[in-house]
Amino acid sequence: MGSVTGSPGSSIAPIAAAVTVLLLLGIGIYAVAVLDRLVGRAVAREPLRLRAVLIAPVREAALLLMQQRISTERPDAQLWAFAPALLGALAAAGLAVVPASGGSGMTGSIPGMSAGIVYFGAAMAIVMVAVFLQGWAANSVLPLIGGYRFVAQALSYEMPLALVLIAAALPAQSLSVVEIVRSQHAVWNVVRQPLGLPLYLIAASGLAFWGPLNFPDGADLVGGTAAELSGAPLLFWKAARTAVLVAAAAMGAAAFLDGWWGPFIPGPLWMALKTLALLVIIILAGHLLDRVRLERFVVVSWVVLIPVALVDVFLSGLVALWTGGQGGGP
Amino acid sequence: MREIVFWAMAIAAVVTAWRVFRADSMVRAAYWLMASFVAVGVILVLLGAEFLGLVLLLMMAGEMTIMAVFMVMFMMNPAGLNPMTMVHQHRTSIVAGVVAFAGLAGVGILGRFPDARVSEPDRATAQLGGELLGDSMLVFETAGVALLATMIGALAIASSKGRYGGADEGSAPPELGRAGEPPTTKAGERDTGEQRAGQHEAEDEHAGHGGTMSGMEM
Numbered sequence: 001m002g003s004v005t006g007s008p009g010s011s012i013a014p015i016a017a018a019v020t021v022l023l024l025l026g027i028g029i030y031a032v033a034v035l036d037r038l039v040g041r042a043v044a045r046e047p048l049r050l051r052a053v054l055i056a057p058v059r060e061a062a063l064l065l066m067q068q069r070i071s072t073e074r075p076d077a078q079l080w081a082f083a084p085a086l087l088g089a090l091a092a093a094g095l096a097v098v099p100a101s102g103g104s105g106m107t108g109s110i111p112g113m114s115a116g117i118v119y120f121g122a123a124m125a126i127v128m129v130a131v132f133l134q135g136w137a138a139n140s141v142l143p144l145i146g147g148y149r150f151v152a153q154a155l156s157y158e159m160p161l162a163l164v165l166i167a168a169a170l171p172a173q174s175l176s177v178v179e180i181v182r183s184q185h186a187v188w189n190v191v192r193q194p195l196g197l198p199l200y201l202i203a204a205s206g207l208a209f210w211g212p213l214n215f216p217d218g219a220d221l222v223g224g225t226a227a228e229l230s231g232a233p234l235l236f237w238k239a240a241r242t243a244v245l246v247a248a249a250a251m252g253a254a255a256f257l258d259g260w261w262g263p264f265i266p267g268p269l270w271m272a273l274k275t276l277a278l279l280v281i282i283i284l285a286g287h288l289l290d291r292v293r294l295e296r297f298v299v300v301s302w303v304v305l306i307p308v309a310l311v312d313v314f315l316s317g318l319v320a321l322w323t324g325g326q327g328g329g330p
Numbered sequence: 331m332r333e334i335v336f337w338a339m340a341i342a343a344v345v346t347a348w349r350v351f352r353a354d355s356m357v358r359a360a361y362w363l364m365a366s367f368v369a370v371g372v373i374l375v376l377l378g379a380e381f382l383g384l385v386l387l388l389m390m391a392g393e394m395t396i397m398a399v400f401m402v403m404f405m406m407n408p409a410g411l412n413p414m415t416m417v418h419q420h421r422t423s424i425v426a427g428v429v430a431f432a433g434l435a436g437v438g439i440l441g442r443f444p445d446a447r448v449s450e451p452d453r454a455t456a457q458l459g460g461e462l463l464g465d466s467m468l469v470f471e472t473a474g475v476a477l478l479a480t481m482i483g484a485l486a487i488a489s490s491k492g493r494y495g496g497a498d499e500g501s502a503p504p505e506l507g508r509a510g511e512p513p514t515t516k517a518g519e520r521d522t523g524e525q526r527a528g529q530h531e532a533e534d535e536h537a538g539h540g541g542t543m544s545g546m547e548m
Contacts, residue, residue, distance in 0.1 A: 079358070115455060118384040125391040129361065132395055136357050151395055158392065175381070175455065 017110070021096045028095075028246030029239050031276065033057035036283050043287045064235035072228050076137040083134035084236040090130060091243035094123040098250045099178050101260045101267035116177040117165050120251055124161065124207055127244060128154035131209070131216055131225060134237065138228040146216035146224025149294055153215050156301035157206030163309035164196045164203070167316035168255040171323075177251075181259035190256040192319055195312035197256040199305060201282060204252060206297075208245035211286025215294045217241075249278040336376055343369035354413040356405060360398035364390050378448030381455040 037053045071077075097120050099111035113119060128151060135147020169175050171192070172183035180189075190197045206213040217224040226237055253259060253274035260267030292300075346365040353359040367390040374383030405414070417423070448454050462470050 076355070076358075113380065114450070115380040115384055118381055118388065122384045122388040122391070125388045128395050129364065129391050132398075133357070133361070148399065151399055155392065155396075162388075 017096070018092075021092050025092055025095055025243050025246060028250075028275070028279075029242045030057055032242045032245060032279055032283070033060075035276075035279060036286075039280065039283045040287050043284070061235055064230075065232055067231040069231040069233060070228070072138050072140045075139045075228075079133050080137035081233075083130050083137060084233060084240045086133070087127065087130035088236065088240035088243055090123045090126050091240060091247045094120050094244070094247035095250055097123075097177055098247070098254050098271075099181060099259060100271050111178055113176065115175045117169050117175045117180065117255070120177070121162055121165060124244075124248070125158060127207060128158075130240075135216060135225040138225075140228045142221045142223070142227040143225045146218075146221050146227070149221075150209065150216035150225070152294060152298055153206055153209070153213065156298045156305075157203040157213075160199050160301065160305045160309040161203035161207065163306070163313050164193075164199045165251075165255060167193055167196055167309075167313045170313070170316050171320040173320075177254055177259075181254050181261065184258040185261055188256065188258045192323075193256070193312060193316045195308055196316070197252065199309050199312065200252050200256065201278065201285075202305065204245070204248035204278075205282050205285065207248050208241055210241075210245055210282060212289040212291050213297060214286075214291060215297070218291060245279070245282065246275070249282065250275045252278045332376055336373060339369040339372045339376070342366075343373070351416055353416055356401040356414070356416075357398045359416050360394045360401065364394040367394075378450075378454050379458075381458060 034053055034057060037056055038048060038050075041048050041053070096110045097113065097116045110116075110119075131150040131154075132147045135143040135145070135150065138144070168189050169180055171189070172180040174180065174183075202213075205211050209216050215224075217226050221227060223229075226234060229237055250271070253271060257274040257278070259274070260271045262270035343366050346362050346369065349362040350359050350366070353362055368387060371383040371386040371390075374380075374386060377383075
């Protein structure tokens with residue numbers, strides 16, 4: 001979703017690309033904020049009130065920007081300011097590698113980079129650092145517990161996340177996200193790797209600590225890593241976390257739903273629609289499912305999700321050998 | 331452009347590595363070290379080893395966090411929030427540092443390194459895979475099995491269910507007597523080994539729904 005549409009060659013100005021990514025990320029954050037409210041109202045069978053819902057995120061952001069910032073006693077101020085920025089930057093870095101369309105000259109751009117899926121994995125692995133620092137830097141108990149919780153949580157979802165992405169790369173015989181999308185034109189990965197997308201969505205909600213997997217920011221910790229935040233830092237923290245969700249959904253659309261490929265409407269629109277569809281699923285799960293206990297999630301993740309993800313890699317490899325072996329790859 | 335990035339990252343790697351020892355908090359020291367690794371990872375990417383550089387970042391994010399958590403756990407420093415110095419045993423560390431630097435610098439100056447350019451990162455990744463499962467397979471698999479054995483050993487040591495009962499036992503509240511009073515001291519009885527073993531076998535039965543799991547709660 002990050003690249004400038006189909007501009008040929010590597011002549012894309014890096015600044016223009018960065019601005020595009022940030023713009024798309026901003027739109028995505030706003031879309032999630034609106035969707036979250038709409039889905040919440042739909043689940044509660046309340047009237048939707050579209051106009052109010054469309055204005056609500058802007059109103060909340062403006063309110064937070066005007067509010068006073070509070071501080072704790074002797075926080076690690078530099079790291080405290082650094083953590084939300086790092087989280088937002090990682091989301092942008094992750095989104096940058098997701099292609100919005102299949103231009104011919106993708107090789108020089110970030111979406112065309114040969115180890116794109118590893119790049120995404122690396123960016124998402126550092127999310128753990130950002131959330132832990134956010135919890136640690138406040139010099140306060142509840143955020144600290146939230147930070148420690150996220151470390152346990154991250155160690156549990158990271159393996160399934162990495163494994164299903166590896167499985168998605170197998171039929172493409174490439175680690176490049178563009179090639180992964182191209183390999184799905186005949187059969188989408190969501191069809192030929194039925195275990196992949198469900199596991200990915202669970203891992204993605206863990207990554208953005210969303211819905212039932214919101215352990216570090218949970219209500220039982222009175223906000224957890226966000227407990228001591230107020231005003232603009234709270235707004236940035238929420239936005240950065242939502243941005244991570246957007247980036248994860250965009251990568252899910254590229255890795256499992258054939259990215260930009262589709263009839264009638266241009267590629268970037270397909271990409272946006274597929275990303276939105278995945279976001280709706282995650283947000284709906286957040287409203288319908290109750291939060292589980294962290295211990296249970298950790299145990300389920302290591303005992304069930306990781307073995308299932310390994311089975312997914314194995315089956316995907318078999319299918320790829322079976323169907324793509326004689327074709328000679330991409 | 332490449333040259334500028336290289337020098338920026340090379341300087342960043344050295345400066346952040348120096349900051350590791352000037353930091354006064356364990357978490358800061360761990361993440362300065364990670365910043366140093368990030369700079370090295372970018373240099374690897376510049377060298378055409380895209381996969382290796384990115385995997386370095388991917389691994390270090392988790393490793394440094396775990397290292398920070400473990401340091402906080404072992405240091406008896408409440409939550410790791412109090413400042414503390416990162417430098418100890420000055421004389422030994424100076425000698426070790428000078429020797430290591432001289433050795434590595436000697437290798438750097440006297441050694442011969444291949445200077446052929448890597449044509450495509452993609453091929454480099456494929457070649458790496460071929461190497462891992464080809465000529466060097468024995469080396470890497472041996473290292474892999476050794477690491478796996480270490481991991482299993484670490485898990486066995488850290489497991490909450492040890493030979494002598496659950497690790498969370500000490501934190502479990504004492505059972506109440508019939509009238510709702512805490513039991514009068516049983517310490518004398520508990521000390522005999524046989525009873526202890528028997529008791530633990532019995533306790534293992536319902537350890538599952540004790541529900542404390544203090545290790546996870548953090």
